[in-house]
Amino acid sequence: MSKAATSLPRTIGAHAVLLTYTLIALFPVVVIVVNSFKSRNAIFRSPLSLPTAETFDLIGYKTVMAQGDFIQYFQNSLTVTVASLFFVLLFGAMAAFALSEYRFKGNTMMGLYLALGIMIPIRLGTVAILQLMVASGLVNTLTALVLVYTAQGLPLAVFILSEFMKQVSDDLKNAGRIDGLSEYRIFFRLVLPLVRPAMATVAVFTMIPIWNDLWFPLILAPSEATKTVTLGAQVFIGQFVTNWNAVLAALSLAILPVLILYFFFSRQLIRGITSGAVK
């Protein structure tokens, strides 16, 4: 790093900006978590204060645990997220490899076509998707959600990964070819390990919208057995009365698994974002 970039005023300035941003970003999360440990009255009387001995109340968590099958909802969310993530990464990486590695007619057009989905929100097709799922008997199954989320995640995955795969040296792939690796093994053993940071980046960007989605679970899989966490939390939001304790507790719990997955990917993620910028 150059000297100018590490001078004290600049460092302070940069950190001030970053800290401000962190505070803004974390504020709603902190409010949710803090209030989930308070009694209902305390939530409304002083929403920003920390729980004290008098206001501390686990009623929200008790409600969540007692009412509805939250363990089941968590499992559903996790299954859908992990399965979708797996398919997005697998198919996205494969398509990206083909696009970046092989010269064929319509290569660029194909790349554009695959990337087009980034600009078109998949929700525009909800009605058609629902008809399709009804026709194929997939309504109220997790498969329906996995299929939709895979389709939703692929464009961005193909777009990001093909850029990264173009940077993998041709010589390296050719060395593999001469050493006797098949194209599949070149992909799995040489290229994938090298684009791991990019994969982590894609994983995080794909995972979070899937975990948080309410739309498709509500439309495609609202049955008790296939409810996801976000959908499950909705039972506490009524038309006239909302059980805020339970809603906040459910949301706090819902943060945990993504947080764990994020920690899992974050080391790679940081490398992915800074790759090329730092040597």
Next chain:
Amino acid sequence: MASVSLEKVQKNYGTLNVLEAVDLEIADGEFVVLVGPSGCGKSTLLRMIAGLEEISAGEIRIGERVVNDVAPKDRDIAMVFQSYALYPHMDVAANMGFSLALRKTDKQAIDTRVGGAADRLGLNKLLARLPRQLSGGQRQRVAMGRAIVRDPKVFLFDEPLSNLDAKLRVHMRTEIKALHQQLKTTSVYVTHDQTEAMTMADRIVVMHDGVVQQVGAPLELYDHPSNTFVAGFIGSPGMNFLPATIKRSADFVAAILADGQKLPVLASLPVSEGDKVTVGLRPEHLHVAGDGDMSAEVEVVEPLGLSTQFYARLAGQQICVFVMGRVAVKPGDTVRLSATASDLHLFDPETGQRIN
């Protein structure tokens, strides 16, 4: 080990011809260098021999076998790349033994062969390191080790020294040559550096714009370049070219330069009175002599200690003169130069072809 033969090998991308009908016989154990400026098709040709690039027309044989449609891994070749292309997530030993491991060679045999190659290249202490922990020269050595371990029929080198600094390059050049003398494996070596070509090759193939210009032993190319391109490309400092007109009479033949100065020409050459020619004269074949026939004005002097080279203006052209040892000239001086008829190369100014 095996010979390699190329018969009318061509490469085109659509209508664009990048390589025109190359014929080349590489004998068993020979070290052939493909040399030319960038974009001349030399790397493409090498990659075609390796099987990494499709052959548009013609035939490539390794040994007796036609390999046009054989996959790279089945051609029994090993390649060393400019960027080394080491597998970044494997240590040195695994890198070197990888091709054998893929062929399900016995673990013990792999270790022996990797150990043998490591001994040869002085890599013993580095076997457990990852490529990113090695210096450029060490990486280059590992890349060579990886090729040696396979014990292939043919070694292919794609500008293997271009990423090294000047000093290391000279060192590795000698090392590769010594290695070839031990192993005697047929080798094809691509470079854009004529010095590398001259020092390493048994035979040099000079290429330009996808066309083979000349094939021959280094000194053959140096002494009898078949056209102005080869003449100018081989040798450093490069050959001087001067336009001239032939004057022929019963007792002498001479090339008359633009300003009327003349150079002696061998009488046996098939040139006649009034012919336009391009005279090629190597810098070391111009001698500073008090009684020289030509006079030139010195412009720049470059003393190198061992030798001196200076640039002078002769018949309106800048020429380079190379003198062993020291010479007392300075910019602005007029020097007398002489040349021997047998050192002169004559080329057709239209086609650039040599006139013998």
